[in-house]
Structures are given as C-alpha cells and as structure tokens.
Amino acid sequence: MTSKIAVIGFGNIAKAIITPLLDKKIINPKDVFCLVNSKKSLESIKKNYKYEVNIFQANSKDSDIVWDCELKLLSVKPQHFREIFDAKNKNSNANLIISILAGVSIEKLEKKFPNHKCARVVTNVPIKIGKGLTGIAWGQEISDDQKQFAKKIFDSSSKIYEFNEDYLDIFLALTSSGPAIIALIIEALSDGGLSGGLTKKLSEELVMEMILGTIALIKEQKLSTAEIKDMVTSPGGTTIAALRVLEKKSLRSALIESIVSASNKSKEFS
Numbered sequence: 001m002t003s004k005i006a007v008i009g010f011g012n013i014a015k016a017i018i019t020p021l022l023d024k025k026i027i028n029p030k031d032v033f034c035l036v037n038s039k040k041s042l043e044s045i046k047k048n049y050k051y052e053v054n055i056f057q058a059n060s061k062d063s064d065i066v067w068d069c070e071l072k073l074l075s076v077k078p079q080h081f082r083e084i085f086d087a088k089n090k091n092s093n094a095n096l097i098i099s100i101l102a103g104v105s106i107e108k109l110e111k112k113f114p115n116h117k118c119a120r121v122v123t124n125v126p127i128k129i130g131k132g133l134t135g136i137a138w139g140q141e142i143s144d145d146q147k148q149f150a151k152k153i154f155d156s157s158s159k160i161y162e163f164n165e166d167y168l169d170i171f172l173a174l175t176s177s178g179p180a181i182i183a184l185i186i187e188a189l190s191d192g193g194l195s196g197g198l199t200k201k202l203s204e205e206l207v208m209e210m211i212l213g214t215i216a217l218i219k220e221q222k223l224s225t226a227e228i229k230d231m232v233t234s235p236g237g238t239t240i241a242a243l244r245v246l247e248k249k250s251l252r253s254a255l256i257e258s259i260v261s262a263s264n265k266s267k268e269f270s
C-alpha cells in the first residue's frame with residue numbers, strides 16, 4: 001500500500017487497526033498522518049507509540065496536511081463528531097472517509113463531508129491479534145479501486161464482510177458484543193468446573209480447549225451444530241441432564257434476546 005492514510009482520532013481502536021499494518025510493513029509510518037485533540041495525547045504518542053507516525057493536534061495550522069490524504073479513517077468518539085474540522089470544499093471527490101463511529105450513519109457522514117465518498121465500518125477487538133471481523137457498508141459512488149484500497153486497511157487483520165448498512169447493527173451485535181458474551185460463557189462454565197473442585201486456571205483452560213475443539217470439529221468435519229449435539233447426547237446420560245437445565249433456564253432464548261437487544265441499542269444510537 002503506497003498511498004497516505006489519515007487517521008482522524010488516533011485512539012485505542014485506531015491503534016488496533018493501524019498497528020498491524022505497520023507491523024506487517026503493509027504501510028510505512030511516514031505515510032500515516034494522525035490527528036488527536038489534546039497536547040497530552042500528542043506528546044504521549046510521540047513518546048510512547050512504537051512507530052514514528054506523523055502526528056498533529058486537531059485545528060493546529062500544520063494539521064491541514066492530514067486532510068489532504070486520499071484515505072481517511074475517522075475514529076473519534078461519536079460525541080466529538082460535530083467538532084471535527086469540516087474538510088468540506090477543500091478536498092476533491094477522490095477522497096474517501098471510512099468511519100468506525102458507532103451510530104453515525106452514512107447519510108450523516110455524507111452531509112458532513114459533502115466532497116468525500118463515505119463508508120461505514122464495524123470491527124471487533126480480535127482485530128488486535130489479526131483475528132478480527134470487519135463489516136463494511138459503502139456509501140454512494142465509491143469506485144472499485146477505492147474499495148480495494150479501503151479494504152487493505154482491514155484485510156490483513158480481519159475477515160471482511162460487505163453489507164448493506166441496514167445489517168451493520170446486527171453485525172455489530174454478533175461480532176462486537178459477541179466477545180463479551182463468549183467471555184461470560186467461558187467464565188460461567190469455568191465456575192461450574194470450580195464447583196466440582198477444579199482450580200480456576202485448569203477449569204478455564206479446559207473450557208477454552210473444549211470450545212476450540214468443538215469449533216474445529218464442526219469446521220473440519222462439516223457437521224451441523226445439531227449433529228454435534230446428537231453426537232454427545234445419549235439417552236438418559238449426562239449431556240441431556242445438562243441440556244435439560246439450560247432449557248429450563250431459557251438459555252437459548254436469553255442468548256437470542258441478548259443479540260436482538262444489542263442490535264436494537266445500536267439502531268437507537270443511530
């Protein structure tokens with residue numbers, strides 16, 4: 001990737017997206033142009049960030065260079081969206097803004113940046129270790145070349161799914177909230193092991209290995225989840241005793257509703 005990338009808001013999630021690109025030398029630090037709000041963040045990044053990217057304070061005189069980049073990743077908190085210097089009539093139509101802001105629609109982006117093409121992205125925390133999932137919804141009139149360029153930011157550290165914007169809320173619920181739900185399930189199952197006398201460490205290890213093994217089995221043998229369930233559930237056995245409890249406590253319904261609820265919340269933010 002040779003072109004310059006601007007990062008408007010070089011905070012936690014922006015670093016999680018940009019650092020793997022620098023680690024893998026997909027982009028050169030000298031081609032990354034970042035904006036932050038405070039002097040404190042500016043100095044901290046200069047001092048502590050492991051790459052020497054170009055970094056500027058928002059609204060400083062020399063920060064215009066950031067807005068000249070062909071591709072911009074917009075990654076401030078949603079409440080700071082209004083404060084962003086509007087690059088409107090300054091840049092040409094060749095520019096593309098990719099926003100990761102929760103709850104800011106493509107329509108709002110296109111109003112704010114009328115001379116830019118706009119896309120909206122949802123990604124999740126495993127992107128930090130190259131195992132992320134990224135959903136992209138494209139705004140109007142984005143060329144194939146621009147799409148390819150934009151996708152390069154995410155495809156080295158995540159699997160990319162392209163959607164109509166309407167599906168980004170449910171994608172966010174499943175993939176961005178999902179890690180918290182899975183972490184809670186791991187914790188609860190481990191507590192079950194603890195109740196049976198295992199140490200917390202061993203219990204957690206067993207749960208995680210069991211989950212990884214089950215996923216591998218489903219994938220490698222192309223089994224359905226129902227087939228896995230039948231495989232380990234014998235008449236009058238231990239598994240049906242466990243499943244009976246989960247049905248009684250409505251676990252299945254609770255999980256479905258948790259995703260619907262997260263998706264509705266995301267729609268509410270928009």
Ligand SMILES: NC(=O)c1ccc[n+]([C@@H]2O[C@H](COP(=O)([O-])OP(=O)(O)OC[C@H]3O[C@@H](n4cnc5c(N)ncnc54)[C@H](OP(=O)(O)O)[C@@H]3O)[C@@H](O)[C@H]2O)c1
Nearest residue numbers: 009010011012013037038041058076077078101102122123
């Ligand atoms: N799409 C997703 O999957 C996903 C996942 C997680 C988060 N997010 C979104 O990511 C965004 C950032 O979250 P975060 O956790 O990374 O926040 P963060 O760590 O607080 O980073 C925000 C960054 O924006 C900078 N900033 C604030 N006002 C600015 C301005 N006017 N001009 C330029 N830069 C400005 C901040 O600088 P200072 O440090 O100086 O204030 C900071 O560097 C949020 O909108 C959130 O919704 C999206």
